[in-house]
Amino acid sequence: MTLTAPRASTRAAPAAPGRPRSTLARRLVPYGYLSPTVLLIVVLMVVPIVMVVGYSFRDNVIVQENSVFAGFANYTRVLTDPDFLAALRNTAVFISVSTVAHLVLGLTFAMMLNTQLLSGVTKAIFRIVYILPWLFTIAVIAVIWRLLFDPSGVVNYVLQTVGLVQQGVNWFGDPATALWAVTFVNIWSGYPFFMISLLAGLQGIPADLYEAAAVDGTNWWQRFRHVTLPQLRPVIVSMAVLDLIWTSHQFALIWMTTGGGPLNSTEMLSTFTYKQAFSEYEFATASAAAVIVLLLTMVLAFFYVRSQRER
Amino acid sequence: MVFRVSRLSRLVGAVTAATTVAFVAACGADDGGSDGDGTVTLEFAQWWGAELPAGEFDRIIDEFTAQNPNIEIELLSAPYASTKQQLLTGAASKTLPDVVGLDGAWVNDFAKQGAITDLSSLMAEADYDDSELASQIQIDGSTYMIPVVNFVYPLFVNKELLTEAGVADVPTTRGEFLDAATKISASGGDVKGWALPLDTAVPNGIQNDVMSWLWASGGSMLTADGKPNLTSPEVKDTVEYVKSLNDADVIAPGALTMKEQDKVEKFSNGQIGMMIDSLAHINLIRENQPDMEFEVAALPAADGYTGERGIPYASWGIGISDSSEHKAEAFKFVSYLMSQETNAQLSTIANGFPGNKNAEPDFGSSDPLFRTAFEIYQQGYPANEFVGLPKSEDLMRSFAEQLQLVLTGGTSVDDALAAAQENWSSVIE
Numbered sequence: 001m002t003l004t005a006p007r008a009s010t011r012a013a014p015a016a017p018g019r020p021r022s023t024l025a026r027r028l029v030p031y032g033y034l035s036p037t038v039l040l041i042v043v044l045m046v047v048p049i050v051m052v053v054g055y056s057f058r059d060n061v062i063v064q065e066n067s068v069f070a071g072f073a074n075y076t077r078v079l080t081d082p083d084f085l086a087a088l089r090n091t092a093v094f095i096s097v098s099t100v101a102h103l104v105l106g107l108t109f110a111m112m113l114n115t116q117l118l119s120g121v122t123k124a125i126f127r128i129v130y131i132l133p134w135l136f137t138i139a140v141i142a143v144i145w146r147l148l149f150d151p152s153g154v155v156n157y158v159l160q161t162v163g164l165v166q167q168g169v170n171w172f173g174d175p176a177t178a179l180w181a182v183t184f185v186n187i188w189s190g191y192p193f194f195m196i197s198l199l200a201g202l203q204g205i206p207a208d209l210y211e212a213a214a215v216d217g218t219n220w221w222q223r224f225r226h227v228t229l230p231q232l233r234p235v236i237v238s239m240a241v242l243d244l245i246w247t248s249h250q251f252a253l254i255w256m257t258t259g260g261g262p263l264n265s266t267e268m269l270s271t272f273t274y275k276q277a278f279s280e281y282e283f284a285t286a287s288a289a290a291v292i293v294l295l296l297t298m299v300l301a302f303f304y305v306r307s308q309r310e311r
Numbered sequence: 312m313v314f315r316v317s318r319l320s321r322l323v324g325a326v327t328a329a330t331t332v333a334f335v336a337a338c339g340a341d342d343g344g345s346d347g348d349g350t351v352t353l354e355f356a357q358w359w360g361a362e363l364p365a366g367e368f369d370r371i372i373d374e375f376t377a378q379n380p381n382i383e384i385e386l387l388s389a390p391y392a393s394t395k396q397q398l399l400t401g402a403a404s405k406t407l408p409d410v411v412g413l414d415g416a417w418v419n420d421f422a423k424q425g426a427i428t429d430l431s432s433l434m435a436e437a438d439y440d441d442s443e444l445a446s447q448i449q450i451d452g453s454t455y456m457i458p459v460v461n462f463v464y465p466l467f468v469n470k471e472l473l474t475e476a477g478v479a480d481v482p483t484t485r486g487e488f489l490d491a492a493t494k495i496s497a498s499g500g501d502v503k504g505w506a507l508p509l510d511t512a513v514p515n516g517i518q519n520d521v522m523s524w525l526w527a528s529g530g531s532m533l534t535a536d537g538k539p540n541l542t543s544p545e546v547k548d549t550v551e552y553v554k555s556l557n558d559a560d561v562i563a564p565g566a567l568t569m570k571e572q573d574k575v576e577k578f579s580n581g582q583i584g585m586m587i588d589s590l591a592h593i594n595l596i597r598e599n600q601p602d603m604e605f606e607v608a609a610l611p612a613a614d615g616y617t618g619e620r621g622i623p624y625a626s627w628g629i630g631i632s633d634s635s636e637h638k639a640e641a642f643k644f645v646s647y648l649m650s651q652e653t654n655a656q657l658s659t660i661a662n663g664f665p666g667n668k669n670a671e672p673d674f675g676s677s678d679p680l681f682r683t684a685f686e687i688y689q690q691g692y693p694a695n696e697f698v699g700l701p702k703s704e705d706l707m708r709s710f711a712e713q714l715q716l717v718l719t720g721g722t723s724v725d726d727a728l729a730a731a732q733e734n735w736s737s738v739i740e
Contacts, residue, residue, distance in 0.1 A: 062403040063424050146573070151564035152501040152582070173565040175719070259512025262567035263715050278399060280705045281420055 049294070055287035062283040074288035084289065086264050087272040094183050094268060095247040099240055101187040106194025106239075107232075113195070114202040134192035142256035145185045146172065172258050175265040182257055182266050186250060194239055201235040202228070234307070241304040245297055269293050351640045352383040356398060357412025359460075359627050359661070360388035362591075367660045375647050382640050392513075402426030407632035409641045413456045415626055415698030418448050422455040423701065427630040430454040433642040444649060445668040448628065448699050458626035459648055460663035462589050463688050464519050465622060466611065467596075470604040472502060472584040481608045485524070485552055488585070488611040492561035495584035504561035506583045507553070508569040509715055514707035515571060518697050519623055520587050521714065525549040526621030526694035527610035533696055539735035541710075541728045548613065550717065550724050557718045567715050579603070589625065590684050591662055597678065607680050609687045621694025622687060627661070664688055702738050709734045 031038075056074055059067040078084050109130050113123050136144070148155050149171035156168035171181040205228065213223045229236075251270035254260060260271040269289065277286035360368040372384045387408055389397060394412060401407040402424055411427065421427045431453045434441055441447065441454075448456035468481050476494035480487075492504025508516040522532060530545035540546065556562055563569070563583050575592050577583045579599040587610065596603065609620050629648065631641045647653055655670035662681060665672060674682045697703040713727035722730075 063420065168564065170564050170567075173567040173569070175567075178568070255512050258568045259510050261511040261712075261715065262509075263712065263719070263721070275705075275708070278396060279708060280702055281399075283403075 052287045052290055055284055056291045058284055060282060060284045061287070063281050067284070070284065074284045075292070078285050078288045078292065081285075083264060083267060084269075084272055087260075087267040087269050090179055090264075090266060091248060091268045091270075093179060094186065094250070095244050097183050098186045098190065098247045099243045101183075102191045102194045102243055103236065103240060105187065105191040106198050107236075109191070109195045110198035110202055111228075113199055130195055131192045133189050134196075136189070138189070138252040139256060141185065141189045142253055145181075145188075146257060149181055173262060175263045178258050178262060178265045182254055185257065186247065186253055189253070190243070190247070194243070197235055197239050198232060201232045205231045237307045238304065241300055241307060245300050245304070248293070248297060248300075350381050350383055351637045352385055353410055353635075353637060353641055353644060354385045354387055354408035355410040355412075355644070356387040356389070356394060356401075356408040357627070358389060358391040358394040359412055360386055361390055363660055371648075371653060371656060374653070375644060378647070379640075379643065382644065384644065405634045407634060409632055409635040409637055410644055411630050411632060413628035413630045415448055415456065415458070415628055415695060416700075416703040418456045418628070418630070419450055419699050419701040419703070421630070422450045425633055427455050428633040428635070428638060430457065430631065430642070430645075433631065433638060437639065437642055437646065439642070439646055443651065443667050443669055445666050446693070450699060456626075456628040456630045457645065457649060458628050458666040459654065460627045460658045460661045460666060461624045461693060462591050462626070462661075462663045463622050463624045463684060463693065464523060464587050464589055465607040465609060465684050465687055467578060467586050467588050467592075468606045468608060469578065469581060469584050470606055472498070472581065476584070481606060482585075482611050483609070484611050484614045484616075486614045489552075489556060489559060489561070492556060492585065493559055496559075496561045501582055502584065503563040503582065504584050505556060506563040506569065506574040506577055506586050507556075507566045508571050508574045509566050509711050509718075510568050510570045511708050511711050513570065514704060514711045516569075517707040517710045517714070518695065519571075519589075519625075520574075521549070521553060521710075522696070523587055523610055523621075523623040523694075524552060526623060526696070528613040528616045529618045529621065531696060537739070539732055539739055541732040541735060542725075547724060547728060550714065550728065553714070554717055554724060566718070578605075587623070590681065593678050593680050594662065605680075607684050607687070609691060620691040622691045624664075624693040624695050626666070626698070627663070700739060706735055706738060 055061045057069060057071065058074075059070045061067045109126075112118070113127055113130070115123075118126070133141070147153055150156075151168040151170050151173070153168075155171070156165065159165045160168065169177060171177050209227050209231070210223060213227050218226070249270060250268065251274065254266055254268050254271050255274070258266040260267040260275070270293075273286050273289040273293065276282045276289060368386070372386060376382065376384060387397075391414075395414070395417065398407060398411055398413075398417070398421070402421055405426075407426055413421070413427070418427070430447075431449075433439075434454070444457060445461070446458050447454040448458070466481070472495050473481070473491060476491065476498050478491045478494055482488040482491045488505075495502060495504040507520050510516065525532060525545060528545070528549075530543075530549065532539065532541060532543075532546055534540045557566075563574075563577055565573070571588075574583070574586050575588060575595065578586045578588070579596050581600075581603070590607070593607075596605065610622060612620055629645055631638055631645065635641055648657065649667055651667050651669045654665045654667040655672060658665040658670065658672045659677070662677065663672075664685060672681075672685070674685070697707065700706060710731045713722070713731045716722040717724055717727045
């Protein structure tokens with residue numbers, strides 16, 4: 001550093017008239033390197049978002065050649081639509097129950113895989129079994145659970161055999177059970193990611209802390225409360241906020257299992273928006289719904305960023 | 312050294328930026344689909360190729376290019392749902408491929424949007440004789456889609472289940488159907504008489520499995536001037552009949568979220584005795600259950616009805632993009648597909664019925680049930696009132712939701728039809 005600065009200055013000195021341009025060029029070099037990334041971000045993220053926001057303030061865009069500015073009419077229409085409010089309610093239930101269950105299951109299985117009580121081979125087998133749901137694509141998961149939850153499928157057969165139900169339950173086809181059925185499938189498919197992340201967190205907790213706590217005469221529950229949970233807190237908060245964001249965007253699973261039905265009982269913000277756009281061709285209200293979802297997600301993203309800063 | 316790195320760094324940075332700009336410029340470039348030697352390349356987006364035996368569609372396309380060396384066809388094949396979405400976004404951005412495969416349910420919206428062109432004027436320009444065409448889908452008197460191949464939806468009957476239930480003949484009336492379905496459902500196990508897919512993700516069940524009962528008895532869901540007529544006695548009879556099947560517990564459970572493929576699977580597995588389904592699934596059922604004894608028949612009509620029976624159909628339709636710079640060449644390609652010989656070949660390999668009324672599909676190597684279905688088709692008339700309607704998928708979905716309410720006891724048939732009528736009236740102006 002001390003060597004290069006004087007050399008640079010001595011080389012620059014003779015070319016005094018061209019110096020400002022040379023400095024400008026030097027300053028632009030990093031931007032030259034960044035240009036592909038900046039361009040991709042602008043083309044793939046900024047432009048679509050700006051376009052969707054623009055669409056949401058116009059009369060029915062895309063399908064009308066000369067759409068006009070409509071102010072907040074599309075937002076009013078969406079926010080007063082009973083189907084949208086039902087979708088909002090269903091989404092809230094779906095994402096909150098899914099996230100809590102992902103967290104509880106993920107932490108439970110992660111602790112099981114981290115325990116010293118099981119042998120390495122046993123833990124390896126459990127690890128494979130627990131991770132399996134994460135290996136399937138959503139399409140396969142939807143097909144599997146449609147078969148399992150069929151009124152004459154395996155789940156009902158087992159429940160009838162052990163006497164828990166008298167006749168086959170119509171899991172996806174009954175408005176009373178459909179939301180819980182899709183939530184269950186989402187929990188099943190999503191907990192392994194929590195498990196892996198929390199397992200990594202558990203393995204990063206220094207053994208000294210547990211030894212010190214043991215010396216203080218703590219029991220398992222006290223160690224869990226006062227050592228494990230505080231140490232995992234940053235991971236748990238990050239994962240929970242991210243999961244809320246991801247789950248709120250879940251579309252494929254709902255679409256391929258219930259399609260938002262029956263009777264709107266599993267309609268989510270994602271399926272509502274899709275139907276507005278690709279079934280009703282109401283791209284303006286679909287855009288307004290998408291912007292509302294974006295704003296809601298940004299609230300979650302704000303908490304995520306804040307939790308990351310705290311770390 | 313520092314100088315060299317700095318210079319190299321600046322050079323690389325500048326080149327990177329320049330390359331990026333050049334790449335973007337290249338992405339936006341359009342040669343208009345015409346080569347320097349005068350050869351025109353037509354893009355043809357469709358879902359047909361994926362549903363035909365491997366290489367067969369390419370062979371038909373190659374024949375065209377051999378006859379027309381100055382026209383190249385670039386096939387853009389994707390599954391049905393992807394094709395729909397791609398065409399929708401392409402229509403919005405005025406980047407539709409020159410020739411597009413169409414479903415009758417999309418035509419109205421594409422035509423109103425100005426995305427597909429008026430084929431009537433192209434026919435006139437080309438001095439094309441349209442008398443060979445079995446049908447044309449028109450909006451405001453102009454043709455926007457020509458059905459290339461039609462797929463009808465007859466009644467499929469599992470003969471073994473029917474015989475086991477003690478029913479000798481395939482039902483021909485609604486009364487006989489209810490009786491047969493009841494007897495099949497009473498035979499025990501998980502077997503039911505019929506399946507009704509009312510999934511709202513793809514609500515085709517309303518068209519194929521509900522309105523088909525109406526059309527089979529000569530009824531209509533529209534008035535003479537094309538307005539919704541859902542509160543008519545015929546539509547009410549149809550919905551009440553479907554409700555009676557539900558009340559008799561002859562419908563396979565899970566109807567409210569059942570998809571078309573679930574229905575076919577249940578039929579293949581012997582879990583339902585009868586279904587209304589596309590002829591295209593005959594080979595699939597034969598592959599899955601080679602020993603199953605099943606038949607196809609005309610849809611049962613209302614008791615006492617003696618008129619012609621409508622039989623639901625779906626089409627592989629074709630249209631031309633309004634933004635295409637090569638409309639004349641595109642129409643040449645369309646007229647090739649609609650020619651007697653090519654259309655017969657295409658309908659034969661697709662296991663469908665030709666859009667050219669002079670074309671005869673070759674049933675020589677086909678399943679005998681295709682010939683039976685063709686006879687049913689010729690005795691009745693193809694009926695699908697959703698073709699050409701605006702937002703037809705949405706119309707089906709809103710009707711499906713009302714029917715779901717009826718079947719779950721949430722509303723009466725009258726109230727459901729009144730609600731559906733109101734909804735449809737706001738769409739069909």
